[in-house]
Amino acid sequence: xxxxxxxxxxxxxxxxxxxxxxxxxxxxxxxxxxxxxxxxxxxxxxxxxxxxxxxxxxxxxxxxxxxxxxxxxxxxxxxxxxxxxxxxxxxxxxxxxxxxxxxxxxxxxxxxxxxxxxxxxxxxxxxxxxxxxxxxxxxxxxxxxxxxxxxxxxxxxxx
Numbered sequence: 001x002x003x004x005x006x007x008x009x010x011x012x013x014x015x016x017x018x019x020x021x022x023x024x025x026x027x028x029x030x031x032x033x034x035x036x037x038x039x040x041x042x043x044x045x046x047x048x049x050x051x052x053x054x055x056x057x058x059x060x061x062x063x064x065x066x067x068x069x070x071x072x073x074x075x076x077x078x079x080x081x082x083x084x085x086x087x088x089x090x091x092x093x094x095x096x097x098x099x100x101x102x103x104x105x106x107x108x109x110x111x112x113x114x115x116x117x118x119x120x121x122x123x124x125x126x127x128x129x130x131x132x133x134x135x136x137x138x139x140x141x142x143x144x145x146x147x148x149x150x151x152x153x154x155x156x157x158x159x
Contacts, residue, residue: 017042017068020043022040027050033156039077041067043055044058044068046058065141066138067138069136071136071137075129075135076129078151078153079153080151081124082146090112090113091114092136095131097111097125110130124152
């Protein structure tokens with residue numbers, strides 16, 4: 001796109017969270033294994049980590065993804081790693097975040113609203129909603145069409 005963009009081109013690059021539906025499908029197969037893995041997404045920019053690389057109403061991108069993930073009370077985003085970096089930024093609530101070593105030991109912290117954690121490529125990391133309320137987390141992944149993540153639990157990699 002050049003600097004002589006049209007009003008329509010501009011409008012196609014604006015997203016409004018409230019105008020989109022919360023999508024529970026990307027992790028539905030994990031939630032069927034255990035309800036604690038239930039979490040929903042509103043994808044804004046880029047493609048899904050589930051291999052779903054086209055979503056109507058989502059702005060395509062080459063270099064990153066941006067979504068808002070809703071995690072109900074007790075929900076877990078299990079230990080996983082990506083081929084690129086990932087950022088979790090807490091928009092609403094608080095959440096436990098961690099990095100996990102090869103030996104299974106973890107470094108973890110509680111993140112409050114407007115706090116974040118950056119996970120480098122290849123580092124196992126995850127989240128747990130330890131509260132009684134839904135938590136909203138902005139998720140940014142450093143590639144427009146991410147590969148499926150690698151999970152410590154192989155049964156989650158197959159979903």
